Amino acid sequence: MVKQERAARTREALVLAAAEVFAEEGFAAASIAAISERAGVTSGAVQFHFDGKPALARAVEARAARRLRRIAEAEGAGDRDGDPLLVLVDATYALLKLLAADVVVRAGFALGADAAHRSRVDLRGQCRLWTQELMDTAERAGLLAEGVSPQDATRVVVAITSGLRELLSVEPEWTSRQALARIWTVVLPGIAPDGKAVAYQKTD
Template identity: 80%
Template sequence: MVKQERAARTRESLVLAAAEVFAAEGFAAASIAAISERAGVTSGAVQFHFDGKPALAHAVEARAARALRRIAEAEGEPDRAGNPLRALVDATYALQELVAADVVVRAGFALGADAAHQSQVDLRGQCRLWAEQLMTTAGRAGLLAEGVAPQDAARVVVGFTAGLKGLGAVEPAWTPRQALARIWTVVLPGIAPHGTATTGQETD
């Protein structure tokens, strides 16, 4: 039991170290040596727990995917959400906070867009699917503006949420939460009739 616990801790430290290196350097430039040094173990220990760098990257993505599922569970399933648009707005804030706080999630998204890595998990696709489900539920409830397609609205939401990191680099005076609130202020009236959801600005 002690050996199993120690092995689990080592694997966890390796996943975290790998995420930090992947996020900083990208998949191609990341090395097993750099990951092992950051985790405080030997390169041999890395190879014992993971079958090479791709396996480490897949472990990072799997953990990031679990974190995204927890957001979906916390914000409510699409068919049970009292106001699916409110749930979607809340989910974008939760996702932004998670990306800022969790390097594994940041690395997971980066790996998914890294041409040097063959990703096994489509994190952006998961976000888009959940957003589409919420938008579809909103449409059935009569909450969407006339002519708004749930799939198109979901792509817009996922697109601007994913782009907040770049916007922060261009507009450093904006915090990610402020930027998200301002974007929702512009986008939400085009998606839904006035008053069916709020932007989250009231909590700033």
């Protein structure tokens, strides 16, 4: 049991180290030596636990996907009076907070866009699909502004969140809670029916 626990800790340390190196250097430039040094283990230990750099990248992406699913599950469980737009707004704040705090999630998104890595997990696609489902639900409930299609509303939200992810590493002030609140202040009146936009602002 002790040996299994030690092996699990080593694997977690390697995934975290790999995420940090992938996020900083990209998949192609990242080396097993740099990852092992960051994790405080030998290169042989990396090879024992993972079948090369692609396997490490897949492990990072799998963990990132699980953490994203927790956001969707938590916000969906909260239900915000069953209002899909409230769920979506809350989720964007939760995603922003996760991206700022969790290098595994940042690396997962970066790996998905890295031409040098053949990704098996489409984190961007998962976010887009979940957003589309919420917008479809909002349309059926009459919660979208007149003339706004779920597809167009989804494109706007995806563009916002994608842009904030890219800005995180170069202009952190853009990814603050206050910055996102200002963005929603501008965007929501174009998505929600007249008089409803203010109700969707996050106040807690």
